[in-house]
Amino acid sequence: MAETYITLSTGEKIVTKASEEQILQHITNDQGMMNKSFIVIGDVHIATAHIVKIETLDQTGEMEDLIHFDQADQTESTYPKDEEESKTQDRFELLEQELREAMQTRDIFLLDTLLHDDLVFINHEGSYLTKEMDLEAHRTLDVRFTEVSCKDLQIKTTKDGAVTISQIHLQGQAGDEKINGDYIYTRVWQLIGDQYQVIAGHCSML
Incomplete structure (x- = not known):
């Protein structure tokens, strides 16, 4: 299943089911310029200034170094307290x-x-x-x-x-x-x- 990976300037990666096109439409204007200060993925607020890459990849399985925020599956934590x-x-x-x-x-x-x-x-x-x-x-x-x-x-x-x-x-x-x-x-x-x-x-x- 295709997932969209958002890479931040901190090196952190966030995964969402939203498509790359949907995210770009949400944070940019008709000229392709950023028009939002931040976006919300799951319950995480991301400053658009910290986004360095948005890409869609076909991935299966889990990757330990990524944060998965699926709206339908947020009842169990994948991280230690x-x-x-x-x-x-x-x-x-x-x-x-x-x-x-x-x-x-x-x-x-x-x-x-x-x-x-x-x-x-x-x-x-x-x-x-x-x-x-x-x-x-x-x-x-x-x-x-x-x-x-x-x-x-x-x-x-x-x-x-x-x-x-x-x-x-x-x-x-x-x-x-x-x-x-x-x-x-x-x-x-x-x-x-x-x-x-x-x-x-x-x-x-x-």
Whole structure:
């Protein structure tokens, strides 16, 4: 049976039953340019920037160095628990990276995807912010980041998501106020449908 192999820049390979044509149609526009920041294969989020090759091969049997994500067969794990935990950690590291990049580049589409509609966020001044308030600040350039870099990231996985605590260095401007300092972000990620989203968060200045 034909399977499509997605090779990532990390060397990892992911296998899916979706055809190469279906994947390319999903992540590219009519000019063949990438128009999606990430795709979802099974329960794994893949940043399209990390994809180096997509190919369809006729293969039989199992290959130990590949991850098989068949929608109809996800009840049993093919990895030891510690390796599964490592891959779960990697998944949330990638999501956190995507969120930082979206903040710095003002990628409204990606921010809209990663933040839950009912997001509850408390900023470093103790103010309550909704998702729409956050998106509007980026749309209107009221908040502009020139640097959003991570100095430390801790991830505690939960049954249906994770809690992340990261030390972030921010540079930029919020209104007339310049931003240049280190902040601690706490985020609660939860699986909503087939997408992990931030449902709650808090930021403190160091």
